[in-house]
Amino acid sequence: MYYAIILIIVFIGLALESSLLLSLCGILSLPMLVYSFYQSNRLFKGMGLAFFTWWSGVITVQHDFFQITAIVFKFNACCICSHRTAHASSNNPLLPQRERLAFYTCNPYSKRKRALLTTYGFVPFMNFSILPLLQNTLNDHLSELPIKTRNRIISKSTLRAYALALVWMPMEIMVVTAIGLTGESYFSLLPYLLLLSVTMTIIELIRPRVLKGTSLNHINTYTSEHGRSKGSLITAVVVFLLLVTLIGEWLQLSFLLTVILLIPLFSFTWTLLFGQVKPFIENGKKALKQQLSMGIHPFLVLFMSLGWFTGILNQTELLTIVQEPLRAFEEHPFVLLLLIPLSFYSLALIGIHPIASMVLVHEIVAPILQPDMPIELTIMYIVSALATFTMSPYGIVVTMTARHTNQNPYRIMLTNLPFALLFAVIAVGLLILIA
Numbered sequence: 385m386y387y388a389i390i391l392i393i394v395f396i397g398l399a400l401e402s403s404l405l406l407s408l409c410g411i412l413s414l415p416m417l418v419y420s421f422y423q424s425n426r427l428f429k430g431m432g433l434a435f436f437t438w439w440s441g442v443i444t445v446q447h448d449f450f451q452i453t454a455i456v457f458k459f460n461a462c463c464i465c466s467h468r469t470a471h472a473s474s475n476n477p478l479l480p481q482r483e484r485l486a487f488y489t490c491n492p493y494s495k496r497k498r499a500l501l502t503t504y505g506f507v508p509f510m511n512f513s514i515l516p517l518l519q520n521t522l523n524d525h526l527s528e529l530p531i532k533t534r535n536r537i538i539s540k541s542t543l544r545a546y547a548l549a550l551v552w553m554p555m556e557i558m559v560v561t562a563i564g565l566t567g568e569s570y571f572s573l574l575p576y577l578l579l580l581s582v583t584m585t586i587i588e589l590i591r592p593r594v595l596k597g598t599s600l601n602h603i604n605t606y607t608s609e610h611g612r613s614k615g616s617l618i619t620a621v622v623v624f625l626l627l628v629t630l631i632g633e634w635l636q637l638s639f640l641l642t643v644i645l646l647i648p649l650f651s652f653t654w655t656l657l658f659g660q661v662k663p664f665i666e667n668g669k670k671a672l673k674q675q676l677s678m679g680i681h682p683f684l685v686l687f688m689s690l691g692w693f694t695g696i697l698n699q700t701e702l703l704t705i706v707q708e709p710l711r712a713f714e715e716h717p718f719v720l721l722l723l724i725p726l727s728f729y730s731l732a733l734i735g736i737h738p739i740a741s742m743v744l745v746h747e748i749v750a751p752i753l754q755p756d757m758p759i760e761l762t763i764m765y766i767v768s769a770l771a772t773f774t775m776s777p778y779g780i781v782v783t784m785t786a787r788h789t790n791q792n793p794y795r796i797m798l799t800n801l802p803f804a805l806l807f808a809v810i811a812v813g814l815l816i817l818i819a
Contacts, residue, residue: 386416387680398641417688420681427735427778428682435689497589499537503545504585508553508621515781518542519788535789539799540588543774543785547807548584550770552577554625554643561739562765564640565746566758571629576763576818580811587810588803624650683737690740694747706748717757718812720749721764725808728768732776733797738769760815767811774800 390412397405421429499522506514519538526534550556554570559577563570627650632642655664713719724745731741742765753761773781777793786793 390416395645413688416684420684423681424685425682428685431736431740432685432689435693497541499541500545500585500588503542504549507546507549511550511555512781515542515546515784516788519785523788535791535795536799538789539785539791539796540803543781543796543800544588544803545585546781547770547773548581548588550773551581551766554628554639555647556770558738558742558769559766560640560643561742562762562769564638565742565765566750566754566762567638568758568762570625570639572759573762573766576759576814577766580763580767580814583814584807584810587806620654686737686740690743694743703747707751710749710752714752717753717760718816720753721757721760721815722808722812724749724761724764725768725771725804725811728772729775729801729804732772732779735776735778738772738776738779741772742769763815764808764811767807771804771807775804 390409393405393412394409396402397409421432424432499518503514503518506518519542522538522542523534526537529537550558552574553559559570563573624646628639628642628646631637631646632639635642637645651668652661652664655661710720710723727745728738728741731744732738736744746765750761773779775797776782777797782793782796786796
């Protein structure tokens with residue numbers, strides 16, 4: 385209830401553009417921070433302490449407390465809403481619980497392609513929830529292959545397709561956050577994001593065969609019993625995009641805030657049309673209770689400490705010192721664009737969340753690149769953040785895959801790091817050609 389009250393107040397503050405209400409929310413969020421800190425794991429505790437302690441001496445001298453709490457709570461609100469956004473699609477009762485995973489080929493190479501395409505096809509509608517089903521199915525039915533080969537197929541096909549499918553999805557929090565930072569229109573980015581997604585998918589499909597000559601039995605499992613047609617799901621995505629655009633223009637809301645506000649209402653309305661309101665409410669309550677009890681606390685610590693850190697960083701000379709050597713590349717901006725994913729990947733290796741990486745990198749490179757290359761900058765944020773889903777050893781997607789396949793997360797990182805690097809190079813290359 386305490387979370388809900390603060391969330392309502394911050395929405396009112398944003399709608400009225402009231403700094404007083406946002407400052408009040410910042411003060412009220414401090415008890416949440418203390419409680420969430422004790423509920424978080426050691427990784428997020430460490431990051432939170434690092435962000436807070438590095439600048440605790442500076443804030444007491446240079447800044448007004450109410451100003452800082454307002455800055456902090458913007459990240460706090462983003463954290464709460466993004467978690468609700470992320471789980472809205474994964475708990476939608478319209479989505480079938482068991483989908484058809486048909487692998488009729490005897491060739492493992494073709495099976496990897498089918499797994500990649502199957503993942504790509506369902507991720508826009510089922511998001512994270514499709515991965516365990518796909519990975520467990522592949523793990524069961526690739527048992528005739530050596531363990532290393534089987535794990536490599538699963539790690540490559542499912543994780544890479546997952547990242548590629550989310551690149552252009554307006555409900556994906558990485559896309560929403562990048563747009564929120566740069567202020568670009570989603571529809572101005574959509575053609576580039578689709579081109580990148582399709583290009584990388586084709587590259588993955590035509591890669592040289594590394595498993596030639598191995599045979600498997602025909603497989604046909606998990607027939608669909610109660611799933612809605614793909615046509616209705618595609619219609620839902622299209623209608624959602626139109627509503628985001630129209631409502632955002634009508635109410636003059638940012639893309640981020642429009643998506644956050646619209647997803648619960650849209651999901652409820654869509655389930656109402658299909659007569660699935662009761663299971664939707666039950667699943668929604670269960671998911672929200674689970675997130676409020678445990679899942680949201682690490683992100684509260686991360687984003688509140690990150691808000692503190694970036695708010696102070698903007699007022700110090702350190703930011704200027706870091707930016708100074710980068711300005712040498714102002715005449716070669718694509719070098720800076722290539723440095724963005726390298727920064728994301730480096731931070732991911734030590735457990736930094738991609739949204740935190742995005743905010744930190746934005747503080748440094750935005751003054752240099754955003755005036756002339758806002759679209760390119762936004763695209764590189766999205767590509768870099770989603771590529772970390774395939775290779776971050778501390779990320780939830782990689783750790784879940786490691787658990788399902790009984791392998792070390794760092795092995796998955798090594799398997800997919802070439803893909804992440806290639807994704808970045810292809811993105812920069814396409815932006816150069818388009819420019």
